[in-house]
Amino acid sequence: MESKALLIYLFFSVFFISISNAQSEMSTIALKGATIFDGNGKSIENGTIVIENNKISSVGANEMRIPENAQIIDVSGKYIMPGLIDAHMHFFQTGFFDSRPDAADLRDTIPLENVIEYQKNHPERYYQTYLRSGITGVYDVGDYIWTLEFQKINDDNPLAPHTASAGPLITPAPEELIGIFNVNGKNTFVHLGSEEQGRNAVIENSNAGTTGVKIWGFKPDDPEFLHKIKGVAEEIKNQNNKMIAHATNLKEAKMAMELGAKLLVHSVSDTLIDEEFLRLMKTNKTLYNPTIVVGRGYYNTYKALFEQNFEISDLNAVVDSKTRSMLQNASAFRKFLNDERAEALKSRLPMMDKRLKKEKQNMIANLKMVYDAGGTIVVGTDAGNPGTLHGISYYDEIEAMQQAGISAKDLIIMATKNGAMAMDRLEDFGTLESGKIADLIILEEDPSEDISNLRSISHVMRNGTLRNVKDAEDFKD
Ligand SMILES: [Zn+2]
Structure with missing residues (x-):
């Protein structure tokens, strides 16, 4: 009990010290006694990690030299690893249908303009949720151009995860489908009407500083599309940017990699992958992001409109109240749906369930094949x-x-190092190595035994400041 009290005191004092140091002097912290996973695949039992200012200065055995001025924090029996990276998310989306009228149209009640404006002006509630979940870096792989601002400023905001953004997506999908997202004079999709249109979008995104250019959808059997997308691929190279691809069937995913795609943001889910896919992935050094659970998320949210409640498993109460209340009161939104459309949605659920089960089987099998073949896999939700x-x-x-x-x-490697690679930020974070930004998490249980032990997170350090994830007040300015 006494040592626990001391530990709590030390955490508190460190928090206190770093807050005051943020303004003036410099601080040195040594975390001592934990099992450390460095993100490169190495682990150190009873290790020590020294943080000076906001950077890691050394990682090693318990007996290594610790600077005299260091605040020593005893974390014996705990586990330390780099902060997690979510390599696939979207700031414009709320977790509910209000930001996805293409899935269930609530715009008569909640205008999309208002939703998007709110998302633009209030990302901080998600910042807190990410950090308190242990996620210190996020990659927004398709969004409105205003997310580029988050990319610029979040590195220096210790209360936000590092952010990379790909900006608006380029797609062959017709204007009538994507136009739904054009609000407040901005769009999240650019229609690939001509090669020139595509090249211009690439130039515009690249000039704005996007991390990657996302192509949403490929048409392997359309020669006209092939001509246009080749120009786009060439322009991406000219601009020194990289192609990322939404391509969920095998033929499309292969086409994307032939065009040089460096990140597949979803699994191949229509069928099993083959040797050619694996060869393309290796020669092209394409990263693979499975996104296994997102489809089931849609299903559960539809269900919540019509029948059962949406269950939120949120041990540390990190989900913001707005998100929580929308999902938990989902059935209240049912009355805002046009009746005919609502019935159609409801009647499609059993079919959707069946399709999702089949797709999940393929996704799981394909992920294992990519893994066994030595492909580079990232974690993105x-x-x-x-x-x-x-x-x-x-x-x-x-x-x-x-x-x-x-x-x-x-x-552990996929969740940290590989995610930082996807964001093109491995030089700065993603592993626990001397010189890198001090982003790490402390867990009560061993994540190398069972990855669900990530849920036992107690503290997150972002930019050298340690915070208790159970305490929301610790994450406010
Ligand atoms: Zn996505």
Whole structure:
């Protein structure tokens, strides 16, 4: 009991010290006694990690030299690993249908303009949810251009995760489908009407500083599309940017990689992958992001409109009240749906359930094949889509990946180092190494035994400041 009290005191004092130091002097902290997973696959039992200012200065055995001025924090019996990276999320999406009128149209009651404006002006509630879930970096792989601002300023905001954004997506989908998202004079999709239109979008995104250019949908059997997309792929290279791809069937995913895609943001789910896919993935060094749970999230949210409640598994109460109340009162929104449309949605649920089961089988089998072939895998949730909540859905996603037969030790690497690679930020964070930004998490249980032990998170350090994830007040300015 006494040592626990001391520990709590030390955490508190460190928090206190770093807050005052943020303004003036510099601080040195040594976390001593935990099992450390460095994100490169190495682990140190009874290790020590020294943080000077906001950077890691050394990682090593317990007996290594600790600077005299260091605040020593005893974390014996605990586990330390780099902060988690969600390599696939969307800031414009709320986790409910209000931001996805294409899935269930609530715009008569909640205008999309208002939703998007709110998302733009209030990302901080998600920042808190991400950090308190242990996620210190997020990659928004398709969004309105205003997310570029988050990319610029979040590095220096210790109360936000590092952010990368790909900006508006380029797609062959027709204007009548994507126009629904054009609000407040901005769009999240650019229609690929001509090669020139595509090249201009790439130039515009690249000039704005996007991390990647996302292509949403490929048409392998359309020669006209092929001509246009080749120009786009070439322009992406000219601009020194990289292609990321939404391509969920095998033929499309292969086409994307032939065009040079560096990140597949979803599993192949229509069928099993083949040797050619694996070869393309290796020669092209494409990262693979499975997003196993997002489809089921839609299903659960539809269900919540019509019958049962939406269950939120949120141990540390990190989900913001707005998100929580929308999902838990989902059935109240049912009356705002046009009756005919509502009935159609409801009657499609059993079919959807069947399709999702089949797709999940393929996704699990394909993930295992990519893993066995030595492909580079990242963890990304597609959070913001209905039913896939910012922050906490990460645990569901990585547990589903574990079910595919990936070892927890390797999942740690995928969740940290590989995610930072996807964001093009591995030089700065993603592993616990000297010189990197001090972003890490402290867990009560061993994540290398079972990845669901990520849920036992007690503290997160972002930019050198340690905070107690159970205490919301610790995450306010
Ligand atoms: Zn997505």
